[in-house]
Amino acid sequence: MHAHTTTDVQPFSVNPDFDFEIRTAIGRTAAGAGDPGEILAATEQVRKNDHEGWFDAWNALADRTAQTADTAASRGHTVSAADAYLRASAYYAVAVNALSSLDDTTRLQPTFAKQQTAWGGFLTHTTANITAIQIPYENDALPGYFFRASTYGTAPTLIAVNGSDGSLAGLWASCIQPALARGYNVVAFDGPGQQSQLFDKNVPFRPDWEHVLTPVLDHTLTLDGVDAAKVAVYGISQGSYWVTRALAFEHRFAAGITDPGIVDVSTSWTSRLPHSLLTVLDSGDTAKFDKEMAFGMKFSPDTARTWAFRARPYGTTGYGETIRAVRAYTVADVASQITTPLLILSPENEQFWPGQAEQLADLTREVSTVIPFTAAEGADGHCQPMARALTAQRMFDWLDEQLTH
Known part of the structure; x- marks a missing residue:
């Protein structure tokens, strides 16, 4: 469920999930959906397990970039506006994903709305x-x-x-x-x-x-x-x-x-679960599986965060229900x-x-x-x-x- 640094290249973050997100964001710069310098500057101070700080870094970068876009648009600089709106939308998207794994999900909707607004600004100003x-x-x-x-x-x-x-x-x-x-x-x-x-x-x-x-x-x-x-x-x-x-x-x-x-x-979910635990689920004892998973998650907050983020779009609640759904x-x-x-x-x-x-x-x-x-x-x-x-x-x-x- 966790990303791992993939090459011998020095990681951008000691947190493997953050590192993978930064790599992905830098990769998007090939098509204009980011700028490497501002991505690295925004994220370099975020500590390994500071998930709130991770959201704040991307949200602040996105807000600043969206403001640049708004200013450029208001002054008739359409190419600059399109470029900045595209970057802002991509940055807000990372912020949305950061929020998806936090306990407080009240900011999800407004942050996604900002992502969509920036995307709309890109569509309005691009020559495509x-x-x-x-x-x-x-x-x-x-x-x-x-x-x-x-x-x-x-x-x-x-x-x-x-x-x-x-x-x-x-x-x-x-x-x-x-x-x-x-x-x-x-x-x-x-x-x-x-x-x-x-x-x-x-x-x-x-x-x-x-x-x-x-x-x-x-x-x-x-x-x-x-x-x-x-x-x-x-x-x-x-x-x-x-x-x-x-x-x-x-x-x-x-x-x-x-x-x-x-x-x-489903293997991206099950490969990191103990075989004995999956045997419990396969035996039909979902309640025991859920209880043991909940106990284990208390000792692994990172895994719990990733699980919450990954499970949300499946529309499931319990751990066992989620694994059963993903196996389809x-x-x-x-x-x-x-x-x-x-x-x-x-x-x-x-x-x-x-x-x-x-x-x-x-x-x-x-x-x-x-x-x-x-x-x-x-x-x-x-x-x-x-x-x-x-x-x-x-x-x-x-x-x-x-x-x-």
């Missing part, structure tokens, strides 16, 4: 061609955005699926901006349990993402400028599970990319049904789902390609946080070739 869309979904709609390629006529289109706690500013950096630069349209949206669906509507995750991605694809195919024969899908972090699960049932995509490959989401997030039994060409990114030192990229490749041998990322390249760790330009180059070069066949 963006349309807000509503994707029909069951008895409601999923909010999304259609980013239009600068080409005239139809273009290949990428549907971007976020991770468990990623922001739209983060998705812009990891996927949307590199796609637009290469002439792709992009559809991005908040699915069940993600961002606005979680914080504004309290809608939890669901494992059966074919019921999400199929309506998203249906709507995408109605948008002007979409080449129906060239629609691909990308999933980052836990979004990789959702994409893989959906592709087992939805066969209309021209290609899919998982960053990284995931087979079973597996493609081990359905991945062999995938017929779509599938790119699986496989970083060395993957800390959340080690070995699962290779497992997914074994299950999808007929259709999958694996691209490794290594520590020697500075590209190891979950989602290659410090090598996003290299990641974009490799995955989009593969995708270009798939769609020109």
Whole structure:
């Protein structure tokens, strides 16, 4: 459940979770969703277990950056405004995640609202061609955005699926901006349990993402400028599970990319629990499991914080109920049904789902390609946080070739 420093590079923080967040934030700077100096300056004084100070550092940086954006906008400096709003939205997103693991959750809603406001400021001032869309979904709609390629006529289109706690500013950096630069349209949206669906509507995750991605694809195919024969899908972090699960049932995509490959989401939870404790749960004694977990959490406040943060979008309460829910997030039994060409990114030192990229490749041998990322390249760790330009180059070069066949 905890991040670990991935290379021999000196950590930015002695707290491995903070260090991973800083690396991820610095990685986003490749697409303008951050500035390395201000990130490092804001976080360098935060002590190892000062979780309140961690929130304060990011919230203050975001507030200051948003103020810069507001000032630039009021004076007609639209490029500066767009840049600063994007950075502010990305920084607020880290602050939101910091709050998710604190006992006091009353600040979650207002901080997320500031994140959304900054994102809206970016959309207003950027030169990118963006349309807000509503994707029909069951008895409601999923909010999304259609980013239009600068080409005239139809273009290949990428549907971007976020991770468990990623922001739209983060998705812009990891996927949307590199796609637009290469002439792709992009559809991005908040699915069940993600961002606005979680914080504004309290809608939890669901494992059966074919019921999400199929309506998203249906709507995408109605948008002007979409080449129906060239629609691909990308999933980052836990979004990789959702994409893989959906592709087992939805066969209309021209290609899919998982960053990284995931087979079973639950192992990032269960691998750090004592085997004897899981045996208690598997025997059906949920009450005993919950009691022992609660006792153990008293001695490990860091684990308790991470658990609270990770469990929230599943809409569960007890420890046993959460583990049971997360265990449904597996493609081990359905991945062999995938017929779509599938790119699986496989970083060395993957800390959340080690070995699962290779497992997914074994299950999808007929259709999958694996691209490794290594520590020697500075590209190891979950989602290659410090090598996003290299990641974009490799995955989009593969995708270009798939769609020109």
